[in-house]
Amino acid sequence: MLHTFERAALEAGKAIMEVFKSGCTSARKADNSPVTIADQRAERIILGHLRRDFPDIPIIAEESVAAGIVPAIGASFLLVDPLDGTREFLDRRREFTVNIALVRDGRPVVGIVFAPALGVAFSGEDGIAEKLFINRDFAVERRLIIGVRPQPVKRTALASRSHDSPQTARFLAENAISECTNIGSSLKFCLLAEGEADVYPRFTRTMEWDTAAGDAVLRAAGGSTLTLDGKPLTYGKTSQTHDCDFANPDFISWGGASSVAERA
Structure with a gap:
């Protein structure tokens, strides 16, 4: 599953960066949050991958929900935020991300976060978390196992x-x-x-x-x-x-x- 998440996130990130480099305007959704063509393009790409590989798992995706498309969910479902940090994206900051996750029995058990402008992604599954270094061709160049640090005295x-x-x-x-x-x-x-x-x-x-x-x-x-x-x-x-x-x-x-x- 994580392999599909990676491919979807990297392809979506590439599309986002094309818009980021050329610039775009934004519109406002019903909750007054901004949305751009980058959000919409990225979500279409991600949904294409997920529906092809996991046709029986419901998908809750941010822009689809905003459009009133909300499938019934069961014990397992997918959550998609095609462009988290749209305000950062519009302000030309580089902290925006692509987010895809699997939820099972109320817990997020598989996930990927890709920051295309920073060239890094983070994934997690089965107690293993990795940092992925992404090259200019939007391919994984290197992987590094990561973990939290012990709580220091000065947090x-x-x-x-x-x-x-x-x-x-x-x-x-x-x-x-x-x-x-x-x-x-x-x-x-x-x-x-x-x-x-x-x-x-x-x-x-x-x-x-x-x-x-x-x-x-x-x-x-x-x-x-x-x-x-x-x-x-x-x-x-x-x-x-x-x-x-x-x-x-x-x-x-x-x-x-x-x-x-x-x-x-």
Whole structure:
């Protein structure tokens, strides 16, 4: 399955970079978030690969959902965010990503995150996480096994570049964290997974397709994503009385296992 994810993500990333280099305008979806032709092209490419290789697995894809195409899901389903970090993309920053994940029994178990402008991808499956180095021909040049680092005394936090909040500042103060880096897209999960940071608190709204692929990579690398009551973040949340289908609650993603044990 991960082989298909890689091919789909790399092809989608190539299409995104063609638009990135030529420039484009954006439109607004019903939730007032931006969408570009790059989002749409990338999603078509990804869906083509997934439908061909996994015709029986439902796919929840961001732009399809925005268009009202929401298949019923079962124990297993796929989550796709064809261009996470559209604001970064439009602002000519390089942190945007392609995200594809498999969810099984509420857990993200396979995932890939590709940052085409940075030439790196991250994948996770069966307890193994890798960093992939991608060349100019959009082929994998090298693979490196990655893992979270033990929680240090002085933790480094990550926060959303576009969706910071007062709750984040309080969390950092309460946990005596003085170093915090703002970065866009699902790369935050990947930096935790490769041991470059320790914690990512998120107190503003996300959707499951925003987080599933990065979360799969992080969990495969030995980290975790917990809701504020200390339970693992689950996927496939439909018929929610307080929010729309597939919306996430606030969560905290952790790198080293010691932090997980402290809060589990």
